[in-house]
Structures are given as structure tokens and as C-alpha cells.
Amino acid sequence: MPDSLLSSSVRWSQVWQSQIWSPPTDVYETDSAIVVKIEIAGLSPEDFTISLDDRVLTVRGVRRDPTSKLAYQQLEINYDQFQTEVRLPWLINESAEIEATYEQGFLTILLPKARARRVPIKEHDYNS
Numbered sequence: 001m002p003d004s005l006l007s008s009s010v011r012w013s014q015v016w017q018s019q020i021w022s023p024p025t026d027v028y029e030t031d032s033a034i035v036v037k038i039e040i041a042g043l044s045p046e047d048f049t050i051s052l053d054d055r056v057l058t059v060r061g062v063r064r065d066p067t068s069k070l071a072y073q074q075l076e077i078n079y080d081q082f083q084t085e086v087r088l089p090w091l092i093n094e095s096a097e098i099e100a101t102y103e104q105g106f107l108t109i110l111l112p113k114a115r116a117r118r119v120p121i122k123e124h125d126y127n128s
Contacts, residue, residue: 019080020080020081020082020083021078021080021081021082022082022083022084023038023039023040023078023082023084024038024039025037025038025039025084025086026038027086029090029113032112032113033110033111033112033113034088034090034092034110034111034113035108035109035110035111036057036059036086036108036109036111037106037107037108037109038059038084038106038107038108038109039105039106040061040063040082040105040106040107041105042063042105043061043063043102044102045100045102047061047062047063048060048061048100048102048107049061050098050100050109052092052094052098052111055087055088055089055091055092056085056086056087056088057085057086057088057109057111058083058084058085058086059083059084059107059109060081060082060083061081061082061083062080062081062082063078063079063080063082064079064080065079065080088111090113090114091113091114092111092112092113092114093112093113093114093115094114096112097112098110098111098112
């Protein structure tokens with residue numbers, strides 16, 4: 001392979017690798033929870049940071065490439081920093097425990113829904 005082609009291939013892979021990427025994410029609801037399911041293989045539970053702030057769920061982390069490669073011939077697996085943000089249109093019960101599990105390459109987060117509460121209406125006493 002000519003040196004110019006090799007060096008451009010290495011540079012291209014370095015630029016590609018330095019971008020923050022977003023893993024495939026599903027968001028759905030059940031009767032009692034909002035479920036966020038993220039496909040992100042090759043990590044450990046401690047590789048994720050999960051935060052909830054003002055109805056925005058943010059998941060961050062880093063997937064490191066365990067091998068060293070001279071140049072990529074094809075690059076479809078994302079490595080380096082990733083982040084996904086989910087804007088939640090539903091109210092979340094923040095006093096209940098949010099659960100997160102990581103199994104077979106999927107991070108699944110269960111966010112308990114807030115229950116609507118009934119507000120009592122007081123009758124106004126017009127005689128006072």
C-alpha cells in the first residue's frame with residue numbers, strides 16, 4: 001500500500017474515532033414505567049454514567065478498542081466516547097428507585113412513571 005494512502009487511512013480512522021457517537025436506543029412505556037433500552041456491547045456496568053435532570057435522561061461512557069490496528073479497511077463498530085440523551089415527555093416518579101441493568105450487550109433503564117394525584121377542591125364559603 002502506498003505511504004500516502006496508508007497515512008490518509010490512519011488519519012481518517014483517527015478523525016472518525018474522535019467523534020462522540022450515539023448508540024441505537026429504544027424508548028417505550030409499560031403500565032408502570034418508561035423503558036430506555038440501549039444497544040452497546042463490550043462494556044461493563046461501571047463503564048456507564050447515567051443521569052436524570054429535568055426530564056432529560058443522559059447516558060455516557062467510553063468503549064475502548066482493545067486491539068491496535070495499523071489502518072482500517074472497514075469501520076462500522078464505534079469506539080471512544082458515546083452519549084445519548086432521551087427527552088422524557090412523561091413525568092417520572094423521582095422518589096422511586098430507577099433501575100438499570102446491563103445484560104447481553106443491552107443497557108436497560110426502568111424509570112417509574114409518576115402517578116397522577118387527585119387534588120381536593122374546597123368549597124368556598126360565601127357567607128364569611
